[in-house]
Amino acid sequence: MSRTGRTDEGHGRLGSTLSGLAVALGCVLFLGGFAWGAVVYRPYTVPTPSMSPTIVAGDRVLAQRVDGGDIKRGDVVVFKQKSWGDMLMVKRVVAVGGDTVGCCTGGKLTVNGKQIQEPYLPKGQAAEVRTIPTVTVPKDRLFLLGDERSGSLDSTAHLTEAFDGTVARSGVKARVDAVVWPMNGMLERPTGFEALGSLSSPGPLRLVVAAIVAGAVLVLGGAAYGPIANRARRRRSGARMEPAGAR
Numbered sequence: 001m002s003r004t005g006r007t008d009e010g011h012g013r014l015g016s017t018l019s020g021l022a023v024a025l026g027c028v029l030f031l032g033g034f035a036w037g038a039v040v041y042r043p044y045t046v047p048t049p050s051m052s053p054t055i056v057a058g059d060r061v062l063a064q065r066v067d068g069g070d071i072k073r074g075d076v077v078v079f080k081q082k083s084w085g086d087m088l089m090v091k092r093v094v095a096v097g098g099d100t101v102g103c104c105t106g107g108k109l110t111v112n113g114k115q116i117q118e119p120y121l122p123k124g125q126a127a128e129v130r131t132i133p134t135v136t137v138p139k140d141r142l143f144l145l146g147d148e149r150s151g152s153l154d155s156t157a158h159l160t161e162a163f164d165g166t167v168a169r170s171g172v173k174a175r176v177d178a179v180v181w182p183m184n185g186m187l188e189r190p191t192g193f194e195a196l197g198s199l200s201s202p203g204p205l206r207l208v209v210a211a212i213v214a215g216a217v218l219v220l221g222g223a224a225y226g227p228i229a230n231r232a233r234r235r236r237s238g239a240r241m242e243p244a245g246a247r
Contacts, residue, residue, distance in 0.1 A: 143164075
């Protein structure tokens with residue numbers, strides 16, 4: 001009996017130590033994931049339907065804090081432009097400095113003479129509801145369009161302004177990675193722009209979420225070990241102490 005007791009006690013101490021380590025590691029991952037996400041991402045609520053169906057009015061998005069110089073064609077960005085109302089807006093970059101953009105050829109947007117496939121547009125909607133004159137985007141500026149072209153106040157609505165309705169890269173605050181409410185997930189990659197150059201790589205959102213989920217599992221699992229182990233020991237003790245039946 002004493003040998004079994006010592007074995008159970010040893011197993012109990014080892015289990016308690018491992019569960020404590022699991023809880024500690026879980027806390028690090030859980031809290032670290034939230035801290036990492038808070039440093040890298042900013043949440044925004046999109047108030048208008050100008051980016052539907054990709055992002056509809058009222059959607060909550062997470063946007064990675066990036067330098068405007070890192071923005072590439074196809075990115076959905078959060079930016080501010082004083083001449084557009086000096087408020088945060090969300091649009092898609094379709095051309096960068098040095099590009100020539102126009103619409104439409106064969107019903108499609110063209111950038112540097114290439115027709116762009118835009119599967120993110122609403123079904124049945126043309127690439128543009130009106131003709132866009134050929135515009136050469138100045139250096140360090142961006143030409144932006146909403147995915148819902150018929151009602152979006154984007155670069156096409158500001159063509160008469162200086163720089164042909166383009167926005168300075170320095171005005172970009174963040175790049176949208178995902179729609180988190182409702183939970184539509186990561187934005188699809190804008191593969192129609194691949195022929196013109198490399199696309200932006202997704203941010204670390206999946207790793208952030210994985211760290212938070214793994215941390216939660218470890219904390220819950222480690223915390224649950226004690227009650228489960230104690231119940232199991234009580235059952236074993238009860239089984240050993242139960243008297244034999246009469247013969």
